[in-house]
Amino acid sequence: MTPDDWQTLWLTIWTAAAAVALILPPGAALAWLLARKQWPGKTLAETLVALPLVVPPVATGLVLLKLLGRRGPVGGWLYQTFGWEIVFTWKAVVVALAVMSFPLLVRSLRTAFEGVPVRLEGIARTLGRGPWNVFWTVTLPLARRGLAAGVVLSFARALGEFGATIMVAGYISGKTSTLSLSIYQLVQTGQDAHAMKLLGISVVLAFTALWISELLTRRKQPS
Amino acid sequence: MSLVLENLRLPLADFALEVNVELAAPVTGLFGPSGAGKTSLLEVVAGLRRPSAGRVQLHGRVLDDAAAHRHLAPEKRHVGYVPQDLALFPHLNARANLEFGHSPGSPISSAKVVEILELAPLLDRRVHHLSGGEKQRVALGRALLASPAILLMDEPLSSLDQRLRQRVLPYLQAVRREFSIPMIYVSHARDEIEMLCDEVLEIAGGQCTRRS
Numbered sequence: 146m147t148p149d150d151w152q153t154l155w156l157t158i159w160t161a162a163a164a165v166a167l168i169l170p171p172g173a174a175l176a177w178l179l180a181r182k183q184w185p186g187k188t189l190a191e192t193l194v195a196l197p198l199v200v201p202p203v204a205t206g207l208v209l210l211k212l213l214g215r216r217g218p219v220g221g222w223l224y225q226t227f228g229w230e231i232v233f234t235w236k237a238v239v240v241a242l243a244v245m246s247f248p249l250l251v252r253s254l255r256t257a258f259e260g261v262p263v264r265l266e267g268i269a270r271t272l273g274r275g276p277w278n279v280f281w282t283v284t285l286p287l288a289r290r291g292l293a294a295g296v297v298l299s300f301a302r303a304l305g306e307f308g309a310t311i312m313v314a315g316y317i318s319g320k321t322s323t324l325s326l327s328i329y330q331l332v333q334t335g336q337d338a339h340a341m342k343l344l345g346i347s348v349v350l351a352f353t354a355l356w357i358s359e360l361l362t363r364r365k366q367p368s
Numbered sequence: 369m370s371l372v373l374e375n376l377r378l379p380l381a382d383f384a385l386e387v388n389v390e391l392a393a394p395v396t397g398l399f400g401p402s403g404a405g406k407t408s409l410l411e412v413v414a415g416l417r418r419p420s421a422g423r424v425q426l427h428g429r430v431l432d433d434a435a436a437h438r439h440l441a442p443e444k445r446h447v448g449y450v451p452q453d454l455a456l457f458p459h460l461n462a463r464a465n466l467e468f469g470h471s472p473g474s475p476i477s478s479a480k481v482v483e484i485l486e487l488a489p490l491l492d493r494r495v496h497h498l499s500g501g502e503k504q505r506v507a508l509g510r511a512l513l514a515s516p517a518i519l520l521m522d523e524p525l526s527s528l529d530q531r532l533r534q535r536v537l538p539y540l541q542a543v544r545r546e547f548s549i550p551m552i553y554v555s556h557a558r559d560e561i562e563m564l565c566d567e568v569l570e571i572a573g574g575q576c577t578r579r580s
Contacts, residue, residue, distance in 0.1 A: 267416045268455040270442035272469025272514045282468075286459045 146342070149318070154346060157323040160235060161303035164242035165296055168250055172299075173292070176254035177280075181263070197309075198248045206312025209241060213313060237314035238321050242303040250299035257291025258284065294361035301354035305347065324350070371396075371413070371518060371550070376422035377434075378405075378412055385409060385574040388422075391552070395544060397565030398554040405574040406554045407452065410520045413552070414449040415442035427517055448516030448549070452523045454507040456495045462506045463491040469514030476547065481509045484542050501532040505539055512547060519543075519551045525560060533560075540564060 146154075178184065179191060197205050213220035213231040223229045231237050261284050269279040285292070307325040314321040316330045324347045331340035371391040378385040385405040398406045411417040413424060415431065418439050424432040426447070431440045456465050466487070470478060482488050485505045490498060498506060504524055511519060524540070525533045537560065544551065544564060555561050561568055570578040 262455075264451070264453070265455050265457060267414075267442065268449065268451065269457070269468070271414050271416070271445070271447060271449045272510065273443050273446075273471065274469070275441075275443050283457060287457075 146346075150343065150346070152319055153322050153324055153327045153343065154350075156235070156238075156319075156321075157304060157325075157350075160238045160323060161242055161246075161300050163239045164246055164303045165250070165300045167239065168243045168247050168299070169296065172247060172250040173254055176251045177258050177284075179251070180255045180258035194251050195248050197245055202245060202306070202308025203312055205244060206241060206309035209237070209244060209309060209313040213237065213240065232313055233315045233317060233321065235314075235320060238310055238323060241309040241313050242306050245306045245309050246299040246303045249302050250295055253295025253298055254288075254292055257288040257295060260291055261287045290361050294358045297354050297358040297361065301351055301358065304350055304354065370425075370427050371552070372423065372425040373409075373413075374423040374425070376409075376412065376419050376424065376432075378408055378417060378419045380405060380408055380574065383574045385412075387571075387574075387576055389569065389576055389579070391567070391569070393565070393567035394548070395551045395553060395565045395567075397561040397568040398552060398571060399556075399558075399561055399568050400571035400577075402556075404571045406571055407522055409571070410449065410451075410522050410552065410554065413518070414447050414520060415440060415445050416449075446515070446517040448511035448514055448519040450507050450511045450519070450521045450524055452526060454503050456498075456503055456507055456510070458495050461492055461494050462487065462498065462502075465495065465506055466491075466509050466513055468510060471515075474513065474515045476512055476515050478513060480546070481512050484546050485509045485539050499532075500528050501536050504528065504536050508539070508543065512543065512549070516549060519549045520554075521551060522554045523556065524553075526556065533557075537563065 175190070175194065179187065210232060211217050215221060215224050215230065215232075220231050223231060229236070231240065265283055265287070266279050269283045270276070274282065305325055307329065310321070310323060311326055311329070316322055316326045322330070324343055328340045328343045328347065331337070331343065373387045373389050373391075376385070376387045383405075385408050387409060398409065400406055408417060412419050412432070419432055419434050421434045422432070423430060423434070426445070430438060431445055432438065457468065460468070466478065466481070482491070485508060487505060487509055490502050490506065495503065495506075508524065525536055528536060541564065553561070553564055568580050569576055
């Protein structure tokens with residue numbers, strides 16, 4: 146592997162990790178609300194969350210480009226307030242990966258929360274613990290394997306993201322060149338052998354992440 | 369004990385639970401066929417279900433008042449509940465289950481509960497390594513250590529065979545004797561009810577049919 150390949154691998158891993166870290170708190174909160182509460186607009190929220198799963202990634206990327214560009218409503222405000230430029234930087238990579246991984250994370254975490262018997266939470270409350278305390282001492286520990294599996298799965302999704310990322314971050318060597326973007330770029334420039342090498346790395350990475358996710362899902366809680 | 373269930377109404381799948389009764393005996397037995405509404409009644413008192421009408425008052429303290437939209441959260445009721453399925457926390461060992469609801473200033477000490485229920489050899493075992501009778505004792509100890517103002521027990525011996533029932537029953541008698549906590553005890557078994565209860569309330573189809 147060349148130094149550039151290592152840089153590409155490292156960029157791919159840390160942007161995917163940053164994206165998952167960014168969406169974990171709101172994703173967990175939303176997943177818990179979807180699993181445990183009835184509220185007006187719940188179905189609408191479920192549909193909106195799932196949207197990036199079915200909308201073409203390039204279309205999601207275009208929406209992000211319009212929102213986050215210097216003239217966009219969010220990007221314009223960020224630029225004027227903090228001087229931050231988002232599009233065509235590593236920040237855009239993280240945002241694209243976060244948006245594309247969010248539905249998978251919420252779905253996995255929701256399933257994990259639904260797997261915790263509501264009854265145990267109720268009994269914990271009769272023992273004097275408030276709802277927040279019950280969440281930390283009963284719900285979270287019992288859902289931990291499912292939660293970890295969901296985190297690994299959305300990390301794996303982020304590792305392979307292409308469509309939205311190319312739209313909002315473009316291919317800038319060393320700055321936004323994730324594995325999938327680099328493979329595309331290498332094929333475009335006729336460097337198929339090099340592209341195959343990165344393809345192999347991608348497969349190993351994705352396989353490892355999915356393997357861990359499967360192991361976490363399959364290992365049963367003691368009952 | 370003073371537990372007032374005043375014009376209480378809770379709609380269930382096939383009928384409504386409707387109870388208007390004041391319980392004053394130290395240990396009251398709830399007796400009746402399966403699906404009569406006994407567990408639902410306990411869950412209302414524990415705060416896990418919200419009645420559509422009526423009031424629940426324990427030792428003069430209002431726990432539920434549907435007309436005033438008052439529903440005290442389960443954690444503020446001081447109502448101990450040992451459900452039929454025991455609901456022990458599977459990620460904790462017996463000791464952590466016992467200590468779950470125990471606060472440092474509690475009038476009931478861990479040492480006493482462990483002694484009365486003979487829990488010392490079980491403390492470091494995971495829940496899934498406990499037998500049925502051992503789980504019963506841990507669930508009972510856990511509810512006691514939360515220092516409840518009343519203890520609700522839902523068919524605590526129903527999942528045990530005759531031999532185990534005879535072994536666990538003395539523990540329940542010891543709890544009654546040592547802790548003097550008012551109890552509501554749900555059971556199908558007349559011998560248990562006769563052995564433990566001062567008063568019996570019979571429930572069928574969501575209604576109190578007899579008091580003896």
